[in-house]
Amino acid sequence: MSASPHQLISMLFDGAGTAIRAAALHMREGQVAEKGKAISKALDIVNNGLLAALDREKGGELADRMASLYDYIARLLLNANLRNDPASLDEAGRLLADLGEAWNQIKPAAHQGAE
Template sequence: MYSPSKFGADSYARIGLETSVNSASPYELVALLFQGARRAIRMGRVHMQNGNIPEKGKLISQAIVIVGGGLQQGLNLEQGGDLAQRLNALYDYMTRRLLEANVRNDPALLDEIDSLLATIEDGWNGIKPELKSSAGLTQLTATA
């Protein structure tokens, strides 16, 4: 059950996130996806260690949706060349490992995926936005 202050804080956070998403460029949207996936994995790990199975499952499922439905679906496989193909395979691997971590209650698998995402996120943050769109690494548009 939520306390009134917890509910207010959650509402404020949702509004802040919605504002960030609505005003973000395609480059920034991908950065937000990395942040969201990594946050869900970290929080899922905490709930896994605390034995809170429903919350653990919810957060790991959220990470799966972000990786498979956001990051992976945002790849332009036609224009992205070998890099997009490799990222596609890596995101597929990550979603399978996240599912396995959830089923096996294995925090080491969550750490593995978080580490992989951190490496890709660092690379993403190091590329100028103009280069990202010309390399075909994202097909997200400002209206997405």
């Protein structure tokens, strides 16, 4: 309840990564229904969390590029689910992990002066 907006986005990246790792495990074990649920959770986080959090007015071109990247990640996840493709799932996971790591390197403006 007391998480900052920055922390909430970090939590979204973490949640998407967890869902993708679960999907990969279910894919390897042939658990189709569970794989689908995990990929659906990751898609929900990307589309209704990360993408929805973008402020396209303030973010300008960067926000537009992030939206395109989130769209690409969503297509990778859909492909992974439809074709049972671990490579697409891995790529989506790597991209989100890289973005999450970069996000965590950003210090919110309110905390920069305190550190």
